[in-house]
Amino acid sequence: MSNWSDWFQEALRQRFYQLELASEQQASCSFEDKNLFTQVEQFKINQTENIQQLLSEWEEAISYQLSQDKQSIYMEGVKDGIRLILPVMQSTVTS
Template identity: 85%
Template sequence: MSNWPDWFLEALRHRFYQLELANEQQASCSSEDKNLFTQMNQFKTNQNEDAQHLLSEWEEAIGYQLSQDKQSIYMEGVKDGIRLILPVIHSTNIR
């Protein structure tokens, strides 16, 4: 990677630093998520069949929304990567 411009290496360091911070924040929420999931299951178990069905539909809708959000985040990451690498590829072709 020593042939890469300094601005590119700095941009990569900065981006990985941001991703690391986001990952740490998400990991801290993980135990809270597990607790919430356990409470939701206990709540759902104590409901009648109709309420359980509605809660299951709600969980499915939330799951779908989360998967859409994750897909969007993934695509933003791909776009970030392309934006970072294209200037380097173009500058290499010019030399």
């Protein structure tokens, strides 16, 4: 990375810093998520079989949507990486 310009290295540092902050914030929500999951499970136990089935279907739909969201976020990260690396690689090839 020593061949890369200072502004580019700083831009990368800032991007990784932003990602680290987002990751820490997401981890702090983990406890709240577990607590909510426990509450939902307790609620489901106290319901009729039909309601339990509806809640299970709802959970599957939410899970599917979350996986779609995560896939979209992943792909945006891949695109970010390509946008960062491609100009550097092209400038190296032409030099």
